[in-house]
Amino acid sequence: MTPRARARWLAQEPLLLPVLAVGLAFGLCAVAIAALGRSPLLAAEALWDGGLGGLGPLGESSLKATALAFTGLAVAVPYAGGLFNIGAQGQFVAGAIAAAWIGAALDLPGPLLIGAALAAAFAAGAALGALAGFLKASRGVHEVISTILLNWIAIHLVDSWLVVGPLHASGSSGFSHSGTEAVRSAAHLPLLAGPDSRLNAGILFAALGILAAALLLRRSRFGLELRALGASEKAARTVGIPVGARTIQALALGGGLAALGGALLLLGGGTDYRFPENYRDPYGFDGIAIALIGAGDPVGVALAAALFGVLRAGAVRLQDPEVGLHRSWPEIAQGVAVVLVAGQRLLRGLYRLPLRQRRTASAAPAPAPPPLASPPA
């Protein structure tokens, strides 16, 4: 292979594996469905109809895809810098509650109110992310640990305090809601396809978010420095990249993106324009899967979020009597795909792809192979 062809191959390779993984995951699920005595073809048809068959299903798909795109970015952007943001769930919830609060509390004209709610959401998520970044930069606390723990802090502060306490819908209208007050109608994201479909401007925000993240990572100095940090922290220090600052910024940005996902789901009517009691949809955790399947690339995240958004929406139809399946099958397929992407070696073996070559360049003075037993030096 000429170097040019090789470089091209390496450039396109990142998305090749996830595509193969998703394909294989679908195949395995089809086999499992057939083994249960149900029809994989009927299931596929139901998913298609439920996800893409008309404006109504498209609205449902786009709501879910929007949330997944942002939580996927929330993981993918810090990951470019070698940072694992496992905190997207908490950040997502924080963003949703912030949007619910601002959307109900402020009396502003539509675009301003939406802007204010999104800004507040971003700030809430970014604060959570920045806290994890600060702990890492200043005290060396690993971001996986801190973001996981911050998830539960955020979720329980929202669930057990804000939603039932200060932000609980007051009984002024005579009957009591569970959850927060609904946001003003000025805060509702504009519908794009009439009142019969929940297709709304959120999907445009998602497209913008993907574009912005792609430009940031690929074309900006911040993105280059972040990728440099991900490639080698030591070399990043050598060229004078402020590693601590970039760590905090990357995790804050990730937190803000996850929070936007939560805010857009809420303002798009995904939860009836209010933050419900005991909210448990795991969009934030799904973001990890979306980022993995999307190979950590914004465009890959967009594709993965669109695919699994459609499947989630379509899954409602899996429960139709003639199909007779539980609606969690897309999540099972997603899980299988993640395992396959993570277990690259297995996947490469199955498709007879070359294992990624480690070119230990002739640079090393003693290219010592691993010793037979425990490394002596």
Next chain:
Amino acid sequence: MTPILEARGLSRSFGELRAVDRVSFALAAGEVLALVGENGAGKTTLLNLLLGFYRPDEGEIALDGAVRRWRSPADAEARGLGMVHQHFTLVEPLTVAENVVLGREPRRFGLAGPFDRRRAEREVAEVAEREGLPIDPRGRVAELSVASRQRVEILKVLWRGARVVAFDEPTGALGPAESEALCETVRRLARGGRAVLFVSHKLREVLAVASRVAVLRAGRLVATLDAKGAEPERIARLMVGDASAPPTGLPRPSPGGAASPPPRSRGVDEIVLRLSDAACRDDRGAPALRGVSLALHTGEIVGVAGVDGNGQRELAEVLTGLRPLDAGRLEVEGVDLTFARARELRARGVAHVPEDRLRGGLFGALSVAENLALGSPGPLRRRRLVAEAAAAIRAYDIRPPEPGMRASALSGGNQQKLLLARELGRRPKLVVAVHPTRGLDLNAQALVRARLREAAAGGAAVLLVSFDLDELREIADRIVVLCAGRVTGEAAAREATDGRLGLLMSGAAA
């Protein structure tokens, strides 16, 4: 007396490199044999061969006169060979006794029973008492000092019944008093009838502890001397090589200096770098620099020589803002930059060619163009970036000439060219280069040296850290020698003979 352990023509290659080349020696009971040599001379590889971590390509190992082939390190251990590793292999949350017996725990009711902690503690206490290595068997390793941890490592080897004990750089992490105590332990082991292999850089310590000294150079055993009466400078000379055989194969400056570049004329003898009384610690917190003062002038190349681990790395890191100073002052062109970080020093014209080019200098996963762009600040302009990358690729002859190629896919020589292009391409005032030619083929080496010379000719001050004394003599104007974190001496390049440098490197002349 029959030797306990014998090496007969042991060889081991890694790729092209013959790390150990037909080494033979014999080791008798009651003897301490020191293995000395420069970095990469093959000391650690030789130990790994003897102890079953590697298998030899050629040659054999004899124990008590019988030829043995180790199937594994455990096999060697069962026959009475033990190693005290340079980096400890202890489990911190466990106790001393638990660490010592780990893997061979005594059990109650024979093999299947539960761990017999009491017996383990009793046995470890007995061995410690007998060998004069007092320690509390019930203490947690996490709470022990470095010296005590090493004691646990030694006990581990002795409890397993080692008759041959190998020490790999055992004093690297110890202070002077602790080193002295360790040397006493080693001598006592030998007096007690064990055979000891002792690997170290530190010649003074080697002479204090060993009965014989074996000198390795480039994988070969070049000499074995009696420690009694051996002079450090002689050993140092043997380590770095006979002056009549240039190991680089490059044209050496003739004695008159005709082949060396003509002395550069300096219009103004401007001081670029002034480092005064610099002190800092290494990654483990031990003092690494203890009062180093240096001044570098425009157009000057200053070589830094020394045995590895004597402060060279820390010196380079201090000068490039990667390691804070505990004391002292750093000035570049008269500006106090003592507290400046890497970013500011780079902005002031300090370039860094670090030791570990792929991990410490370059970004393997990023493209050639991106690696170049990371060298200087400012917003990214895609078109300018590509143009600059193309220019650098031409100027430094980076092959293949693909700005989009990943740095990790380049060969070692081309990686180094890329690093030089990034660091030297922005006309630095001060260049700090650490082992810039290590591991490169001769052409690439020549190119790197030529580029450093050009940088100096263009007015930069260059600090070159290298183990290759011929290289230092070839391109440096003067050579300073570091030993134990101090400058032990300085010589004009043409007066710096191996003997003189060896003496300074061993600290014997300090």
